Amino acid sequence: MSSMFRYNCAKMDPALLRERELFKKRALSTPAVEKRQAPSDSHKKKKPKLDKESSSGSKHGAESSNGSFNIKTSSGYKFGCLAKIVNYMKALVSNPKIYVRDGTYGFKPKYNLKDKKALLRLLDKHDQLGLGGVLLDDVEEGLPNSAKAIKVLGDQIIFVTRPDKKKILFYNDKHCQFIVDEEFQKLWRSVPVDNIDDEKIDEYLKKQGISSMQETGPKKVLPIKRKKQGGQRKRHFKTHNNHLAGVLEDYSEGVPQLGVLPAALNPGQPSSANYVMSTQHEITLQLISATVNKELCTVPFHFGEHGNYSLWVKNLNESSVVNCSVVTDEGPVNSYIPILVAFLIFAGLALASAIGTKIFGLDVVKGILFRISSSMETERLINSELGSPGRTLSLVADNILPPAPSPSKRLRSLDTFRGLSLVIMVFVNYGGGRYWFFRHESWNGLTVADLVFPWFVFIMGTSVALSINSMLRTGATRLSLLRKVAWRSVQLFAIGVFIINPNYCQGPLSWDNLRIPGVLQRLAWSYLAVACLDLLVARGHLDVLTTGVSAPQEAWWSPGLDVLLYWPAWLCVLLLEVVWLCLTFLLPVPNCPTGYLGPGGIGDMGQYTNCTGGAAALIDRWLLGESHIYQTPSSRVIYSTGMPHDPEGVLGSINSILMAFLGLQGVISAILTKCSTDQGFIPVNKNLWSLSYVTTLACFAFVLLVLVYYTVDVKRWWSGAPFYYPGMNSILVYVGHEVFEEYFPFRWTMANSQSHAEHLTQNLVATSCWVFISYMLYRKKIFWKI
Template identity: 50%
Template sequence: MSVAVSTRFPLAMDVFMGRNVTNVVCRWQQLYGEQGQYLVSVKREMAGKNKTEVSCTLMVQKDPENSYIPLWIALALFVALTLLYFLGFYVSKLHCTQKCCHWLRGKLVSYEPKSTEPPRPVAEFTKSRRLLSLDTFRGFSLTLMIFVNYGGGGYWFFEHAAWNGLTVADLVMAWFVFIMGTSVGLAFHAIMKRGATRIQLLRKLTWRTLILFVIGVCFLNYGPVDGPLSWSWARIPGVLQRLGFTYFVLALMQACFGIKDIDNYQFGNWWAAIRDVILYWPEWIIMAALETLWLCLTLLLPVPGCPRGYLGPGGIGDDGKYPNCTGGAAGYIDKWLLGENHIYRSPTCKELYKTTQPFDPEGILGTINSILMAFFGLQAGKIILLYRRRPQSILKRFLFWAILLGIISAILSKCTQNEGFIPINKNLWSLSYVTTLSSFSFVLLGIMFYVLDVKNWWGGQPFIFPGMNSIFVYVGHSLLGSFFPFSWELKFPASHAEPLFQNLLGTSIWVFLAYLLYKKKFFLKI
């Protein structure tokens, strides 16, 4: 008998004696390599007068292939192109190169060497132009999101984790939410400085929220293969819906409690060292109340047929004790308020844990922690505003928050995948997931801020282009992802080379389209 097995998850195999499933004579667990062929030999031999012994032998008939070769080649090409870009940029700035270019163009003007003045202070960044680090971080997250949504070359770590744990695919949306919070803080401060009233801010944030909801529900809810849209099965939650509601709550707090004259609180108070928290104490109270609500519902809400505080995947997980408890309170609330037909029916845990219950990773309860993730991003924006004349202070504050949130994550998860108080789980948007990804975000934003906005070592290319047209690129890649040239019928779907080329090409096309729109100064805003 031959059978194909998963090469993504370790496979546990038991050999029973007779029909008694408790009489296990052989047991092993192994992660099998791709395109490998394995032979399992089970033999029963007489070991005595009335005694038999069963021996199991696992043999490799064909060695598995090295599936990472296409990925290493793609990475090497990317590194080579990056080095060529920076080398060309460096050469173009040389005195002799620029002088030669002037001579070739026939310009009879005196050549003036490049100014050696130090980079502009951060104070000018927030007043005269956008922070490059924000758009670059957003664009980097969006580019990676497109790649993993298109398939990620078929590699398991570019797909979402089955339940607990983190993969590359689990990082991108959280980063996007974080940077949305940072942008809200900077944008609303600038709008309030220009004299906008709170009523105008409310109109703006309400309109933007409604547009995000409409796009998410009406345009990204189904594909052409589904036929005419029926409201009897239409999925209500979604990525843009969650982003819209998260933006609404965060922007509403800023409209109500934002501080216009933030410069008046720079120095001179005993609480100056923590003014980025003290000045916004109403927002912290609101977030503490929301997080308390999440903890109470998640850990204390009675769910029929499930243990209180259950955070598992259900199905065959936990030895099959709770097959209908997928997501615990989060799944129960979604089914109770929205109905089973209006939430996601193919969660990432379905393949591994053989679940039968629908579960939506963009559900209601997880949206509370999405707001918390954006709030940490908002905190980064407040730090930039308060310390904009002292870049080193910004970096120190970012590092402090990264370490603090990292410690909280270590305590909640016990530095394990499944044994923590609250495991890291993107499906649930658990508290440990939010603190972990917020810690990562502070580190990444701090690095980009230092490289792009303080030192001017890099202009953010190519990620800054999709970062400045994020709505256009996200909606476009979602609607057109199944059409050529973003997708085609694969001749060798079992390999990684062709899927990886297809996904990288599709992602590159969207980055190039964003670049063209950037050159035309076209920016789609809501």
């Protein structure tokens, strides 16, 4: 029996421990054996000789008779104890906190938490799904060193004590923090709610002219003209209501109810409520009467950052006409001044560098510098062995080797373009000054942050063609190049999985929730596919270009030379796109419409809550597992999505291959998107790497590359500095900025975390440090290549 019942006392449920202690006490207090009862008189009469013999026995025999046991009674008790033990063991199987595996009993906590990061994710998920808090007892059971972890999390967790003295943990969503004025606090505390059930509360509200919210179906969304201006900070917003009971709602970006504006306590008295508004776009405020479900007024307004506003709502002459007006109580701040100051500083540095280069290029300055350097060199030679008369020099012409042939000229424009994309990527990843246009778009649309990764993929495809053609000219075989391409892809993938994705500041690598997709992983797949396609046709391409037969450059079909020579590769890419389109628009997704491209959550009026990403997310969860993809997509902020979605997922890798292979496709992008954000056939979407997103960014990349090539390599008006240096060491800069993100001088504690100026300064200093590091490595000719 003992071999079957093994458990870990350190992890056993406290209730089970208490039951075990009570069982021990009962077992100790109850005798395990019983003495034989004294024989009756009739028994003595029947067996007198036996009693006599017993009395004439030895002293030891008498003592043995007095201590004899009732074996039948003792065996029955033992059987009862064993039966209770068996019943306990059978009950353990149905206990939700006990698991049985191969005859072994173990403790199963309600939440299996690895570290404090897992606890924070659990609380955040409960907050997003409206599940409430988590009992502290459950956290202590499932999280090792829970007290230390909770202490480290600090103000990220809120404690609430229930009437039964049990503590509950809630996620402290700092986006929801706002100031409540004293007047509202007094009104809130003055309302008696003790011993009042929901029915009595409804009756009280009806007497006051207030009806509870009713489910009336999705409300119509008015078309809103959005202007992308202003910062992203929240503003204090105060509404005043005179005689009205209504609901104030914000329908910007599909966000539903903003809040309820209560009625006045007494007729003729005003009431007010405070709200926090987003200043990223212009929004339209709608005031709707809760009693008649009628729109009372509509006010479009673009709120400014750190401003305080009041929306005054009044009846006109006691009629049904309502007047709504927005009044500025405290003017907003200009959040773009830090950007202007930073631009002037960097422009001044660039101008000073250009002037210095021009001055040092003058003949007069060159002569002065030459004389200074010559005098120093003469003095050095006099004091060295080179100036001694006993030293003889013998020149042997036969030993002089001819100079090595110079390597092919490297296009500085490619490294400059790569460095430009990388510098913007580093700046965006470090925070981008907390400006909304330096962050990834929540779902459909484009920001500056959405440009750089596709550009990096694009320039990688350009470099693949040049490097493979160059190596083929030197006599390399396709098999050797294929091995090199495969090995480099494996290295990129491994660096992305084991170095970039894990956050080692939060603890050791965990296989249970290790993210498999990522930026370098996407680059690895794209590089492998495009390089293999190029190797299939590169030799034929090279033969046509290097032979003088038929002079293809002068033929009428020369503008389409790349397409004609690469037709097998184009055929493969088109087949991949057909696969992407079929999977995206034809693959059925459970409980979601086929071909859904929306964000899920509260988007689309909350009809498809768990459909984030559609087929792309379904394929990622099926192939990789839900715990191995990105858990906090950019859509969760605005659309309150609870489903994980990876922007570098499996299905999007097909379009990243297309990105590295495409030409100028601006017309196709206009057709796919209908020149709009959300109304096109295939909207521009970075999270899905949609077809329109790839063609649009390829168009931008071609135009930018032409400009950089013309100014850097053709006219040489610009050397490519400072972007040229990180472009020469792109892998080192990218990996380094991810690994050392939390270290000084790349990050430090700020005095005012709500200031754009401090965030912008920190992010620009961090980015400039990596540019300077790449410059020093370039001077020392240190390059990390894989």
